[in-house]
Amino acid sequence: MVKGSRYRYVLAAWVLWLVLGVGHGAVSRVWAQAPNAGLPPDLQALIAESLKANAEVKQMASLAGAAKETIKSAGALEDPTVSFGMTNIPTDTWRLNQDPMTQKMLELSQKFPFPGKRRLRSEVAAEQAKSDDLAYRDKANEIRAKVVIDYWSLALAYAGFDIVQKNKQFWEQVVQVTETRYKVGQGMQADVLQAQVELGNYLDRLFQWKQRQESLQANLNALRGKPPQTPVGRPQPLNPRPVTLKLDDLLTQAEVRPQLQALKALVAKQQKAVDLAKKDYFPDATVSLGYAFRETLGPPVNMKQADMFAGGVMFNLPIWQASKIKPRIREEQERQAAAQETVHNTWNQLAAAIKDRHGKLMRLAQQITLYNQGIVPQARQAVEASLASYQVGSLGFERLYQNQIAVYNAELTMREYLKDFEENWAELEWLVGAELPRPSGGKP
Structure with a gap:
């Protein structure tokens, strides 16, 4: 189970990087005598x-x-940023497989200046x-x-x-x-x-x-x-x-x-x-892509949960x-x-x-x-x-x-x-x- 999760993390990181790279290309084309x-x-x-x-x-x-x-x-x-975090962890047990909203988040973001x-x-x-x-x-x-x-x-x-x-x-x-x-x-x-x-x-x-x-x-x-x-x-x-x-x-x-x-x-x-x-x-734009890992819920549910994907664009306001x-x-x-x-x-x-x-x-x-x-x-x-x-x-x-x-x-x-x-x-x-x-x- 641990080994499978590790593969999921690596695969998700590569997918995010490739997607962000494709997005970079797309945004660049749009914004860019003796x-x-x-x-x-x-x-x-x-x-x-x-x-x-x-x-x-x-x-x-x-x-x-x-x-x-x-x-x-x-x-x-500018260099892209990567972040890792965990959200919605119940404080009574601190278990990651208790609540379906508990997630481990991996996020990549890249800032693109105005054309x-x-x-x-x-x-x-x-x-x-x-x-x-x-x-x-x-x-x-x-x-x-x-x-x-x-x-x-x-x-x-x-x-x-x-x-x-x-x-x-x-x-x-x-x-x-x-x-x-x-x-x-x-x-x-x-x-x-x-x-x-x-x-x-x-x-x-x-x-x-x-x-x-x-x-x-x-x-x-x-x-x-x-x-x-x-x-x-x-x-x-x-x-x-x-x-x-x-x-x-x-x-x-x-x-x-x-x-x-x-x-x-x-x-x-x-x-x-x-x-x-x-x-x-x-304004400049910051494109972000995220991948959320969710654990299989513990007893008595014992249900495998699907991972989640997120994306967004953020603009500064001049x-x-x-x-x-x-x-x-x-x-x-x-x-x-x-x-x-x-x-x-x-x-x-x-x-x-x-x-x-x-x-x-x-x-x-x-x-x-x-x-x-x-x-x-x-x-x-x-x-x-x-x-x-x-x-x-x-x-x-x-x-x-x-x-x-x-x-x-x-x-x-x-x-x-x-x-x-x-x-x-x-x-x-x-x-x-x-x-x-x-x-x-x-x-x-």
Whole structure:
């Protein structure tokens, strides 16, 4: 008897589950360019390595992946509930086979949201996932820009070191010449002392450029997830390049920048959230199915009783509209308005930044041309003739000093302009969200 009852319980549970599954289906149907082109190969390798190993990029990628996983679960049904209970048990004997109304109840229930709610929940999650994925892409572009900027800054550090080294060698010659002229009575001791001071200044500048190289190498290692002391090869030299970019084209390209598209996805998400909040005006349904087990009545009746089946549908009543539903709708509408303003403000700032970087590129291109074709060659010619003239006494020490300082400042300034040019170019690529064509240039 006990064994037969156990089979009845198991069979009833399976029947309820299958029936509820069929009901679920029925209700659902009713309610339901080559990358980094033009960059030096070593810089391309650094970028690729950084995009794979950078902690910020990996973090954003994980968040984007997590957001994608929420899409299905957001639109899924709630877990069904199962309950077991006993009713109508006489308290005089506590026997289950005394009264024909005594029952052991097994009940399954499932909540079904109003048609459209599950779809909207999935769409809200999908727009959030889209926004997170675009934010991840923008972070990757940001890290790429940082790598490019640090690379060319490191190139400047090496170029500055070389310029100082060359000028140090020049002043070593000047010290020898001033000492020789002083010994033969043709020069002044003040010239010797000033030449020695200048030589010491260039030694100090060598230390500064060396320290800057080490700092920038550590920055590049941090971006690619390596220890700070990991060796970084010497970058390619900075060379002038023409500017062929048009502001209107850049602004058009920036309209599809991942950051801007991510914010627009949040606007779309809030529109879906508003639609979802309006669905709260409509009730959800909870379908329940039950099976009641009854024991064979005891003596003197000794009658076998049939089990019983029950089913029902329950609806919630969305009557608290003024205090619950309408405030939530207004909340989502305000969030949508805020998201739209964020897009508008971000675009204004983005357009201003693009115009600023484009203007700087145009200005730097002109300055580089001026220094590369005019100031630097002229300064070099002047200093080359100065030392020979000073040796024979036809040029004073002060004039020699001025010519040498002029060529040093001119060469260093031009390298700084070249670095600033590449820095603004990298920032511009990040701002528009795409790589820009890089025409080749000449040598400084």
